[in-house]
Amino acid sequence: MIKMENVGKTYPKGVKALRDMSVSIEDGEFVYVIGASGSGKSTFAKLLIREEKMTKGKMTVCGYDLAKIKNKDIPKLRRQIGVVFQDYRLLESRTVFENIAYALEVIGTNPEDIKPRVMEALIQVELEDKADHKPTELSGGEQQRVGIARAIVNNPKVLIADEPTGNLDPKTALDIMRLFYRINLTGTTIIMVTHNRSIVTKVHNRVIEIKNGTLVGDKCKDNGSLEYDYSSGDYILI
Incomplete structure (x- = not known):
């Protein structure tokens, strides 16, 4: 799935963030x-x-060679790959449903498939009754659940x-x-x-x-x- 071999990352001005990292997941x-x-x-x-x-080394993620991608x-x-952030990063002007649907819309998902997939993700995070709410109407924990639903709605590996x-x-x-x-x-x-x-x-x-x-x-x-x-x-x- 994920393999890093002697991976190094050096930022501008010589800041070395990673040094010879070798990990398999x-x-x-x-x-x-x-x-x-x-x-x-x-x-x-x-x-x-x-x-x-990366600055040096070899890295493979989900079958992609990141040195040559x-x-x-x-x-x-x-x-x-789904990503969940600490600060949620939800669109406050959109409903819970729309926030999750957006993750499918941007990759060109068939419109007919969007609603059932969003609702499936909401059921998985136990927020199906909050689909029409705005993020500002939710608690912090609920907002994070929306973020998780958005991350998993595309069934990432x-x-x-x-x-x-x-x-x-x-x-x-x-x-x-x-x-x-x-x-x-x-x-x-x-x-x-x-x-x-x-x-x-x-x-x-x-x-x-x-x-x-x-x-x-x-x-x-x-x-x-x-x-x-x-x-x-x-x-x-x-």
């Missing part, structure tokens, strides 16, 4: 990418969708979540995490970029750690699930 994995601010984890995610171009093929690559719980309270964050686990169970590969160690240290999923642009940890664990313990105010593994 298989179909259906749930992987956390952790690191402090400025460690290179966001660059890692941007390389996957070809928002940034043509500009006309980049949209085809991105159709196989890979879902990248960049700090998806960063703006949410612990209980709402837990609900969002449960949703990601359910999506992963359908076979979607999930790569979650986060600095929330209170979650990561308690889960059994694979954790890739980046420090100063260098891979410093890659621990594979068995899948687990999370629960929120109100007495301790923290996440526990169940």
Whole structure:
């Protein structure tokens, strides 16, 4: 699915964001990418969708060689990858339904297919009763669910979540995490970029750690699930 071999990324003025990164991620994995601010984890995610171009190395994502990919093929690559953002990035002037439908419209989906696919995505994130609402009428957790629905409406092979719980309270964050686990169970590969160690240290999923642009940890664990313990105010593994 995803393979990086000695990948490096150097920004203008010599800033090295990634150094000789070698990682393989298989179909259906749930992987956390952790690191402090400025460690290179966001660059890692941007390389996957070809928002940034690597400076050196080899990289394959969803069958595309990103060292040789043509500009006309980049949209085809991105159709196989959904992205969820920390700040939701919803269009406030459009309804929930229209925000999700837009992701299908821009890739030329048959108009007759749009409504059933949007409603299917809304059912998956448990917001089918909010289709006609505007984003400003929703809670933060609900807005993030809309963002997730928009990311999965095209049935991507890979879902990248960049700090998806960063703006949410612990209980709402837990609900969002449960949703990601359910999506992963359908076979979607999930790569979650986060600095929330209170979650990561308690889960059994694979954790890739980046420090100063260098891979410093890659621990594979068995899948687990999370629960929120109100007495301790923290996440526990169940």
